[in-house]
Amino acid sequence: MTQLAAATVEAPVLKAAAGYVRESTEEQGQGFSPEMQRKAIERWAADHGYEIVEWYVDYISGREAEKRGDFKRLIDDARDGRFRAVIAFHTSRFARNAQEAQIYKNLLRKKLGIAVEFATQHFGDPSDPSAWLNERLNEVIDEHRASTSASGSATASRRRRIRATWSERSHTATAGLRPTTPRTPNQIPTKRRPSRRSSSAMPAAPKLTGRSQRRSTFAVCGAVATRPGPKTPCANCSSTPRTPATSHRSARSWRTA
Numbered sequence: 001m002t003q004l005a006a007a008t009v010e011a012p013v014l015k016a017a018a019g020y021v022r023e024s025t026e027e028q029g030q031g032f033s034p035e036m037q038r039k040a041i042e043r044w045a046a047d048h049g050y051e052i053v054e055w056y057v058d059y060i061s062g063r064e065a066e067k068r069g070d071f072k073r074l075i076d077d078a079r080d081g082r083f084r085a086v087i088a089f090h091t092s093r094f095a096r097n098a099q100e101a102q103i104y105k106n107l108l109r110k111k112l113g114i115a116v117e118f119a120t121q122h123f124g125d126p127s128d129p130s131a132w133l134n135e136r137l138n139e140v141i142d143e144h145r146a147s148t149s150a151s152g153s154a155t156a157s158r159r160r161r162i163r164a165t166w167s168e169r170s171h172t173a174t175a176g177l178r179p180t181t182p183r184t185p186n187q188i189p190t191k192r193r194p195s196r197r198s199s200s201a202m203p204a205a206p207k208l209t210g211r212s213q214r215r216s217t218f219a220v221c222g223a224v225a226t227r228p229g230p231k232t233p234c235a236n237c238s239s240t241p242r243t244p245a246t247s248h249r250s251a252r253s254w255r256t257a
Helices: 004-010 034-047 067-078 097-113 129-175 210-215 251-256
Strands: 016-022 052-059 083-089 113-118
Touching: 016 034, 016 067, 016 210, 034 083, 052 067, 067 097, 067 251, 097 113, 097 129
Parallel strands: 016 052, 016 083, 083 113
Antiparallel strands: none
């Protein structure tokens, strides 16, 4: 009985602590999974004489504390004295806003007497200027990384929206087009050059038969000259008469057209 009583007295008394876990959507896959954070916090707490009595988990960005529901609940429970320490996986899990990190750390440490510890970082006594500077620098780096990550995510989202818009426009433009079958040479339409003079102003070429086919015609309008010999200009087109052998538009062509 004496030995049992001595063993009971010598058993260490674990101090109550709160475990805080945070992972935002933009940080998924970066080594901050909630399960890994829990295991690291539990291991650190067991090595330093703490017992996790309550877990607080947020799945949101750490740049604004007012939007983190469990973090606000942690601060309220700290004011009620439910634990003596707050343990987080990393300074970036506690806050990613250097100003808010200092505000809540001063509230917990100086006003409420609650320690703030990190499972993967050891800065030493916060009252030591060197430890304070080291922790402060990590807070500034965390905030810088958060702003850089947010800017990169916004740029990537904007690029994805632009690509999706152009892809949709391209699909819409080609959706209404029907596949065309190749045409044979006989089906290909030919373009006709418009004549210089309207068809209404051009006189109809007369039908010529027999010896009259050898009569001269005007090169432009195709009208038959009154006499084959004289170079009298045409009243319609002002061109001189030519013989059928040298004319490119003879009366015979007009007759056979």
